[in-house]
Amino acid sequence: MKCLIIAAGQGTRLGGEVPKPLAPLLGVPLLERAILTAEEAGATSFVIVVGYAGDAVCAFLDGLKRRRVLDLTVLALAPPGKENGWSVLSARAHLDEPFLLLLMADHVMAPVLLRDLVGHGLDGSDLVLAVDRNKRPLEDTDVTRVLVHGGLIQAIGKGLDHFNCYDTGAFLCSPALFGALDQALAQGDTSLCGGVRVLAERGRAKALYVERGFWVDVDTPMELRKAESLLLGSLTKPTDGPVSRYVNRRISCPITALLARTSVTPNQVSVVSFLLALVAFGLFLHPSYRALAAAGLLAQLSSILDGTDGELARLKWMGTKFGGWLDSILDRYADGFLLAGLTYHAHLGRPGWSTLLIGFLALAGSFVNTYSAGLFDQTLRGDSACPGTSRFRIGRDVRLFLVFLGAVTGLPLIALVLIAILMNVEVVRRLVLMRTYLSGLEPAGTGGSPP
Amino acid sequence: MKCLIIAAGQGTRLGGEVPKPLAPLLGVPLLERAILTAEEAGATSFVIVVGYAGDAVCAFLDGLKRRRVLDLTVLALAPPGKENGWSVLSARAHLDEPFLLLLMADHVMAPVLLRDLVGHGLDGSDLVLAVDRNKRPLEDTDVTRVLVHGGLIQAIGKGLDHFNCYDTGAFLCSPALFGALDQALAQGDTSLCGGVRVLAERGRAKALYVERGFWVDVDTPMELRKAESLLLGSLTKPTDGPVSRYVNRRISCPITALLARTSVTPNQVSVVSFLLALVAFGLFLHPSYRALAAAGLLAQLSSILDGTDGELARLKWMGTKFGGWLDSILDRYADGFLLAGLTYHAHLGRPGWSTLLIGFLALAGSFVNTYSAGLFDQTLRGDSACPGTSRFRIGRDVRLFLVFLGAVTGLPLIALVLIAILMNVEVVRRLVLMRTYLSGLEPAGTGGSPP
Numbered sequence: 001m002k003c004l005i006i007a008a009g010q011g012t013r014l015g016g017e018v019p020k021p022l023a024p025l026l027g028v029p030l031l032e033r034a035i036l037t038a039e040e041a042g043a044t045s046f047v048i049v050v051g052y053a054g055d056a057v058c059a060f061l062d063g064l065k066r067r068r069v070l071d072l073t074v075l076a077l078a079p080p081g082k083e084n085g086w087s088v089l090s091a092r093a094h095l096d097e098p099f100l101l102l103l104m105a106d107h108v109m110a111p112v113l114l115r116d117l118v119g120h121g122l123d124g125s126d127l128v129l130a131v132d133r134n135k136r137p138l139e140d141t142d143v144t145r146v147l148v149h150g151g152l153i154q155a156i157g158k159g160l161d162h163f164n165c166y167d168t169g170a171f172l173c174s175p176a177l178f179g180a181l182d183q184a185l186a187q188g189d190t191s192l193c194g195g196v197r198v199l200a201e202r203g204r205a206k207a208l209y210v211e212r213g214f215w216v217d218v219d220t221p222m223e224l225r226k227a228e229s230l231l232l233g234s235l236t237k238p239t240d241g242p243v244s245r246y247v248n249r250r251i252s253c254p255i256t257a258l259l260a261r262t263s264v265t266p267n268q269v270s271v272v273s274f275l276l277a278l279v280a281f282g283l284f285l286h287p288s289y290r291a292l293a294a295a296g297l298l299a300q301l302s303s304i305l306d307g308t309d310g311e312l313a314r315l316k317w318m319g320t321k322f323g324g325w326l327d328s329i330l331d332r333y334a335d336g337f338l339l340a341g342l343t344y345h346a347h348l349g350r351p352g353w354s355t356l357l358i359g360f361l362a363l364a365g366s367f368v369n370t371y372s373a374g375l376f377d378q379t380l381r382g383d384s385a386c387p388g389t390s391r392f393r394i395g396r397d398v399r400l401f402l403v404f405l406g407a408v409t410g411l412p413l414i415a416l417v418l419i420a421i422l423m424n425v426e427v428v429r430r431l432v433l434m435r436t437y438l439s440g441l442e443p444a445g446t447g448g449s450p451p
Numbered sequence: 452m453k454c455l456i457i458a459a460g461q462g463t464r465l466g467g468e469v470p471k472p473l474a475p476l477l478g479v480p481l482l483e484r485a486i487l488t489a490e491e492a493g494a495t496s497f498v499i500v501v502g503y504a505g506d507a508v509c510a511f512l513d514g515l516k517r518r519r520v521l522d523l524t525v526l527a528l529a530p531p532g533k534e535n536g537w538s539v540l541s542a543r544a545h546l547d548e549p550f551l552l553l554l555m556a557d558h559v560m561a562p563v564l565l566r567d568l569v570g571h572g573l574d575g576s577d578l579v580l581a582v583d584r585n586k587r588p589l590e591d592t593d594v595t596r597v598l599v600h601g602g603l604i605q606a607i608g609k610g611l612d613h614f615n616c617y618d619t620g621a622f623l624c625s626p627a628l629f630g631a632l633d634q635a636l637a638q639g640d641t642s643l644c645g646g647v648r649v650l651a652e653r654g655r656a657k658a659l660y661v662e663r664g665f666w667v668d669v670d671t672p673m674e675l676r677k678a679e680s681l682l683l684g685s686l687t688k689p690t691d692g693p694v695s696r697y698v699n700r701r702i703s704c705p706i707t708a709l710l711a712r713t714s715v716t717p718n719q720v721s722v723v724s725f726l727l728a729l730v731a732f733g734l735f736l737h738p739s740y741r742a743l744a745a746a747g748l749l750a751q752l753s754s755i756l757d758g759t760d761g762e763l764a765r766l767k768w769m770g771t772k773f774g775g776w777l778d779s780i781l782d783r784y785a786d787g788f789l790l791a792g793l794t795y796h797a798h799l800g801r802p803g804w805s806t807l808l809i810g811f812l813a814l815a816g817s818f819v820n821t822y823s824a825g826l827f828d829q830t831l832r833g834d835s836a837c838p839g840t841s842r843f844r845i846g847r848d849v850r851l852f853l854v855f856l857g858a859v860t861g862l863p864l865i866a867l868v869l870i871a872i873l874m875n876v877e878v879v880r881r882l883v884l885m886r887t888y889l890s891g892l893e894p895a896g897t898g899g900s901p902p
Contacts, residue, residue: 322889325826329878332822336815344804353795356807360814364787367818371783374825375776427780438773 001118002097003043006087006192007031007105008051008077013220019053021105022060023218026228027260027316030218031057031105032064036317039070041114043101046070047094049087051077083190085181092178100173107169108227110213110234117170117208126176126204127196129153133165133209143167143217144193146207153205156193165207168215176204232257235311239377243397244307252307259312266313270327273305277334284341287348289410295345296407299338303400306331331396332370338403339363339419346412355413362416365423366399372430379434394426452569453548454494457538457643458482458556459502459528464671470504472556473511474669477679478711479767481669482508482556483515487768490521492565494552497521498545500538502528534641536632543629551624558620559678561664561685568621568659577627577655578647580604584616584660594618594668595644597658604656607644616658619666627655683708686762690828694848695758703758710763717764721778724756728785735792738799740861746796747858750789754851757782782847783821789854790814790870797863806864813867816874817850823881830885845877 011020018024021031028036035046050057054076065072077090088102099122101114117130131146144167145160146153156167177195184194199205214234216227232253236245259269276298283295309327313319343359373395399419406415462471469475472482479487486497501508505527516523528541539553550573552565568581582597596614598606607618628646635645650656665685667678683704687696710720727749734746760778764770794810824846850870857866 320889321830322886325823325830325885325889326882328826329819329823329882332819333815336811336818340811340815357791360787360791363811363814364784364791364818367787367815367822368780368783371818371822371825372776372780374822375779379772379776431777431780434776435773438771438776 001043001099001101002045002047002095003035003038003101003103004047004049004088004091004095005031005034005038005103005105006049006084007034007057008049008082008084008087009106010052011106011219014218014224015221019056021050021057022053023224024261025108025218025224026231026257027262029060030108031060033108034103034105035064035070035072036068037109037111037114038101038103040111041101041118044071046072047075047091048072048105049075049077049091051082051087084192085184085190085194088192088195089178089181089185096175098174100175102171102173102177104169104217106218107215108218108231109168109170109215110230113168113210113213113215114170116210116212117172120172120208122172122174123206125206126180126202127153127171127173127199128206128208129156129196130168130170130210130215131165131207132168132215135166135214142219144169148207151206152203153196153200153207156196156200158193165209168210169217170215228257231315232311235314237310239393241393241395241397243303243401247401248304248307248397252304252311255304256308256311256315259308260315264312266309266318267323267326269305269309269312270323270330273302273309274330274334276302276305277338281337281341284338284345284407287345292345292410292412293408295341296404299400299407300404302334302338303397303404306334306396332367335366335370335396335399336363338400339366339416342403342406342412342416345407346416350413355416358413358416358420361420362423365420365427368427369395369399369423372427376430376434380437394422398422452494452550452552453496453498453546454486454489454552454554455498455500455539455542455546456482456485456489456554456556457500457535458485458508459500459533459535459538460557461503462557462670465669465675466672470507472501472508473504474675475712476559476669476675477682477708477766478713480511481559482511484559485554485556486515486521486523487519488560488562488565489552489554491562492552492569495522496524498524498526498542499556500526500528500542502533502538535643536635536641536645539643539646540629540632540636547626549625551626553622553624553628555620555668557669558666559669559682560619560621560666561681564619564661564664564666565621567661567663568623571623571659573623573625574657576657577631577653578604578622578624578650579657579659580607580647581619581621581661581666582616582658583619583666586617586665593670595620599658602657603654604647604651604658607647607651609644616660619661620668621666679708682766683762686765688761690844692844692846692848694754694852698852699755699758699848703755703762706755707759707762707766710759711766715763717760717769718774718777720756720760720763721774721781724753724760725781725785727753727756728789732788732792735789735796735858738796743796743861743863744859746792747855750851750858751855753785753789754848754855757785757847783818786817786821786847786850787814789851790817790867793854793857793863793867796858797867801864806867809864809867809871812871813874816871816878819878820846820850820874823878827881827885831888845873849873 007021009020011023014020014023016023022029025033048061058074058076061072061074064070073094075091077087101118113130120128122128131148144156144158145163146165146167147155147160147163148165180198181195183198196205214230216223216230218224218227235253236249280295280298283291313323339359339362343356346359347355402415402419406412458472460471462474465471465474467474473480476484499512509525509527512523512525515521524545526542528538552569564581571579573579582599595607595609595618596611597604597616597618598611598614599616631649632646634649647656665681667674667681669675669678686704687700731746731749731753734742764774790810790813794807797810798806853866853870857863
């Protein structure tokens, strides 16, 4: 699928020093973000129309092409400063696909929104525009308004008085759009809306109501901040446990926002998170309460940073399979050292084999918990019909939060008992769930004895 | 894909009390084995022609149908005792597929052999017979001989003097076989070979040389034992580690052969293996050498039984996803208890935190080793290009063998040191391998900093 992105704007109101397509949003320029979002939604080849500050944008795209290994064609709009209908028309010679994704570089959106649009397809029409009938943009005077009736676009424009939804800036279109733009041009209208209006008059322009994912038309610093907060808010994962969801993400997201503006990589964060756990292990060996509390704080910080590496990877498209691997393995070692350290400290307060046994049960339960989580997710991948898969998840976030609580309250043994119980009970719960779930899929017969 | 199985034989030479199709081979009757092997190779629907002791075979198949949820049609050949050409013809009304798998109930074979035949397809001919040009059957006077030239069957028959391969008893055929059998019948030949000969004369019968997997035509008790040993020999897995391959399988296979004749299930074996590890843990807590050595022996026995559950499942088609799951989780707990027990015993001989630390490192290394093995196999599934994936695998078999050796030699601490080193080094080796492997797949660019 080809994708045409209009990146000709100046962005005066954004007030930055760089042209608008290069304005960074959490470490990634708007244009790069648009390209990579489209790639996530299935685009494999890109045509970018640049206008204002064309040389700077071209130079950036040259670098991006090499860095990301992208199929990318750059067209410079001459003279710059024309309306976006001109921009689209100037790309005509490069586009003869029956099916084209058309985006604006300054519209930030969730990949899922684009995936839904691409999944919907042209559906027999010449143009499908993703529109939003729910969210009211920050500054709605500047967002294009749309009047939709019976799934068809009736009217479109910024000044529209009678309207029922907003233009998200994401289009699917057939080559008929170019003819429509020609016709609008002949009538003196050089905007993209002009072309859409021509198709709408013929009853060939449909609208798709977006159901999932956010979008922001970024024109002002306020809208840029809004886009930032929506992006950060989209970083939670469906497999997040309760501590992760209600505590850790609230701290890790701001950290991620800070780190995103630097060149720090997710793997570096993974390693730092692991090193913090090692330092905590060392502190646990000290008999003082202060060392214990400090170790607990470091354990929790390590747990929070364990969210940051993934957030950073998703936010800046920096995720690699090896990175995910490294993170998983370092997490397991970190878990081991933290629980061993806590056990040592608990043993200082209450020497004896029973303390060590409890530590061992917490450690083994934690390991098997993680191990079974992987098996569990694999078996149930994509099947949300199985009860209890996501609502309630006792995992690493809960475990390290208990380490933290046990340390700062000076009750390491109680924390270990709780961890040992929770982790092992969760393993048994998963076994029972899986047995119920799989017995519904597999025939009851098990070979049995021969006659 | 439909599969026709001829199960009309009496099996006088086999000497058992049951009719030949019901003669048990490692706990599974020959006919059930043929059906389930064909199902593994892709057959979804079965037509079975029964003859001798038709009532008993029909009753068995009725039970099997319910027990295994199979699409199964049973035809009784009347009068029984006819040659196998008759048997095939009697199924004609039930078979109008362009493509049919035809098997003999008394030919035992590896699923991979059938998969290769099915994968090959008819290839434009009316019949393809899987033939073996390498293996000499035990009693070759009774096995059908085939003369193949240029991929085409030239002659086929038991008494053939001039031949170059043997008939494995697995055919793919088109409905043209029925016409050919009619023609042979008109000439007074009621054998399946007669029909094949008619097709061969027209140049419509091909032969496929089998490259993988065993097969045995079971007519005598000696051939039944041969089939048993081939089946047991096929139970090793490509992921087997060195101890598993060269030590454990040699003991677990005979145990599996014994258990296969009973109604013991793989899950029961998994639980017993786990309980043995728990008993070993208890013995480790005793300070005497005798208890230590006994614990070591139990650990090794537990490791051997850990092979048996999977062998039994594969041998008798008793494997379930839940069973695999249960086994994995019990194995993790067993590992934990065995290493904790060994650590306790080592601490009796050499008290101090350093012993406990070594025990912890052995335990953590073992857990992460298993955890990373799962990730490793998942990432590299089906890609044998990555070096070092199977040749050398340090896993559970090695770990428990070291526990055993450490215990019987009275050197538990040395065993723990070795386990700690080997397990953690293997994790690092996998990380390095994955890094090298994945860097070849993923683009080098990782987002980097914005301009």
